[in-house]
Amino acid sequence: xxxxxxxxxxxxxxxxxxxxxxxxxxxxxxxxxxxxxxxxxxxxxxxxxxxxxxxxxxxxxxxxxxxxxxxxxxxxxxxxxxxxxxxxxxxxxxxxxxxxxxxxxxxxxxxxxxxxxxxxxxxxxxxxxxxxxxxxxxxxxxxxxxxxxxxxxxxxxxxxxxxxxxxxxxxxxxxxxxxxxxxxxxxxxxxxxxxxxxxxxxxxxxxxxxxxxxxxxxxxxxxxxxxxxxxxxxxxxxxxxxxxxxxxxxxxxxxx
Ligand SMILES: Nc1ncnc2c1ncn2[C@@H]1O[C@H](COP(=O)(O)OP(=O)(O)O)[C@@H](O)[C@H]1O
Ligand SMILES: [Mg+2]
Numbered sequence: 001x002x003x004x005x006x007x008x009x010x011x012x013x014x015x016x017x018x019x020x021x022x023x024x025x026x027x028x029x030x031x032x033x034x035x036x037x038x039x040x041x042x043x044x045x046x047x048x049x050x051x052x053x054x055x056x057x058x059x060x061x062x063x064x065x066x067x068x069x070x071x072x073x074x075x076x077x078x079x080x081x082x083x084x085x086x087x088x089x090x091x092x093x094x095x096x097x098x099x100x101x102x103x104x105x106x107x108x109x110x111x112x113x114x115x116x117x118x119x120x121x122x123x124x125x126x127x128x129x130x131x132x133x134x135x136x137x138x139x140x141x142x143x144x145x146x147x148x149x150x151x152x153x154x155x156x157x158x159x160x161x162x163x164x165x166x167x168x169x170x171x172x173x174x175x176x177x178x179x180x181x182x183x184x185x186x187x188x189x190x191x192x193x194x195x196x197x198x199x200x201x202x203x204x205x206x207x208x209x210x211x212x213x214x215x216x217x218x219x220x221x222x223x224x225x226x227x228x229x230x231x232x233x234x235x236x237x238x239x240x241x242x243x244x245x246x247x248x249x250x251x252x253x254x255x256x
Contacts, residue, residue, distance in 0.1 A: 026110025027140065030077045033084035034141060042081075049085040052203070052231055061200040062173050064231070065098075065181040067192040068205035069212070069219035074236035075205050079182040080108050082203070087143035091177040094135060096147045098195050099184040100156035103149030111136050116150030120168055121159045131168065132175060145176070160194045169198065186219040196228035204230055207237040 027034055032041045052061070066079040076099075083095040097105040097117065106113040115134055135145045153159055172179055181199060183192040196202045202223055206216055223230055 028080075028108040028110075031080055031084060031108060033081040033088065037088070042085075045081045045085045048078075048082060048203075048234065049089070052082075052201070059200065061178070061231070062176075063169065063179045063181065063199040063201075065183050065192070065196045065199040065202045065228075066205060066234075067183045067186050067196060067202060067219070067223070068207070069187045069215035070185050070207075070210075071188075073185070073205050073207040073211055074234075075185070076104055076108060076182050078203065078205050078234055078236065079180050080105070083144060083180040084141055086178055086180070087141055090143060092143050092145075092175075094145050094147060094172055094176040094179045096172075096179060096181045097149040098160060098181050098191065100149050100153060100159065100191070101184060101189070103152075105146065105182055106148040109136075109138055109146055111138070111146065111148065113148040113150065116148035117165075118150035118153050118159060120150070121162060121164050122151075122153065123164075131171060147172075157190050157194060160191055166198055186222050187215050193222050193226035193228070196223050197226040200229060201231040202228045203232060203234050205234045205236055208235045209239055210237055 029035065032039060033045055036042060052064070064082075066075050066082065068075045079095060083093050087093045095105065097103050097113075099105070100118060103113060103116075106116075120131055120134060135147050138144045138146060159165060169179070181195055183195050186192040204220065204223065220230070
């Protein structure tokens with residue numbers, strides 16, 4: 001009996017998936033956890049989810065920043081797919097854009113950036129509206145919400161290091177099981193280190209064969225200087241010729 005039910009469930013979910021593919025064409029192809037959850041890459045993101053779960057067994061991790069030494073290492077792709085992987089196990093997830101200078105997260109999900117984090121920090125939210133009104137739900141991905149960047153401020157670092165932002169993050173922690181924060185590269189700015197300082201853990205994305213070794217070392221040092229809790233290193237863009245497709249992405253626990 002149970003195996004029949006199981007088979008029935010499987011068929012139903014297969015049909016749903018095709019439907020989702022059809023309606024959600026605006027979702028970036030990089031959101032592989034959504035578009036192709038059975039792919040080896042999606043499996044690798046699930047492994048990341050598991051490993052992060054084990055990384056700090058004693059301390060609950062509620063806020064995780066994703067950063068990397070340089071632009072285009074794969075921060076946003078990692079943050080999005082990691083967030084989706086958590087939403088898929090029924091965690092209530094919020095993905096927050098903290099790249100206030102070059103925000104892109106909203107484009108990954110095909111949503112607007114008319115109002116977002118900077119409006120909240122800058123007190124531009126009128127009429128005492130609950131902040132949850134400014135968090136956007138992603139209809140195709142249950143349990144996932146996004147807080148986009150908002151307007152481009154003249155002083156992103158100050159905004160991110162403000163008490164207001166910290167307080168706001170505390171408020172959000174009450175509403176969500178886990179908050180994943182996408183940040184700018186560590187090497188160019190202080191923003192990533194600032195955000196990492198106030199989160200429970202950081203994932204450091206390194207693009208294999210692309211990220212400059214020296215940049216990787218200084219990024220790690222900047223994060224450590226900011227007292228960041230580096231949960232691990234995520235390797236992206238691994239040359240497929242040098243390994244199987246399973247190596248699309250890898251995760252290694254962090255060691256000093
Ligand atoms: N694990 C990966 N393997 C291969 N390509 C990737 C991977 N992650 C990201 N990319 C590609 O790298 C590019 C930059 O990714 P993005 O996540 O926007 O980088 P960042 O946020 O660090 O600037 C995108 O075109 C994306 O398709
Ligand atoms: Mg990015």
